[in-house]
Amino acid sequence: MAKTRTISFEYNELESVSELSEHKRSLIEKAQEACNLAYAPYSQFRVGAAILLENGSVVVGSNKENASFPAGTCAERNTIGTASDLHPGETITSMAIASSSDILLTDEILAPCGICRQVMCESENNQRTPIELLVLMPSGKVLQLDSVSQILPFHFNPSNLKK
Numbered sequence: 001m002a003k004t005r006t007i008s009f010e011y012n013e014l015e016s017v018s019e020l021s022e023h024k025r026s027l028i029e030k031a032q033e034a035c036n037l038a039y040a041p042y043s044q045f046r047v048g049a050a051i052l053l054e055n056g057s058v059v060v061g062s063n064k065e066n067a068s069f070p071a072g073t074c075a076e077r078n079t080i081g082t083a084s085d086l087h088p089g090e091t092i093t094s095m096a097i098a099s100s101s102d103i104l105l106t107d108e109i110l111a112p113c114g115i116c117r118q119v120m121c122e123s124e125n126n127q128r129t130p131i132e133l134l135v136l137m138p139s140g141k142v143l144q145l146d147s148v149s150q151i152l153p154f155h156f157n158p159s160n161l162k163k
């Protein structure tokens, strides 16, 4: 007999950055600034990310597109890679994400793509502590999530590879 199961998750929707602590507001500002680093001549969709590490350092990054479209990489993955190269083994506490686009003005929720969620889950698994996500929407609202794994249920993880 099939059992129907339900997965749900909670997130906070803040009306504006003013509802955040100064610390978190500043992380979002750094993500916004990082949008200026983006190389997005094909989509014009610039994404910036700012990672706060447990040691207090902040690492920023952006999306980098390519004329061979699939070779382009998202801001989130680029920033996670940079953080791990600059601060090997350091725990990621939070990641702020912002975007800027001339062509897209939407009230819809913007959240990291599936591949970036999988990569962030890998970091969460390795560090054994959740990564808080702060996403600034074009509307100015902020989506706040306690853990990335919440938005990628059934994500593939190392224990799936164990015999």
Ligand code: THU
Binding pocket: 040, 043, 045, 046, 047, 062, 063, 064, 065, 072, 073, 074, 075, 076, 111, 112, 113, 116
């Ligand atoms: N992009 C990101 O940087 N992060 C995401 O989570 C979604 C999409 C980038 C990839 C591409 O350069 C542009 O946004 C449009 O898809």
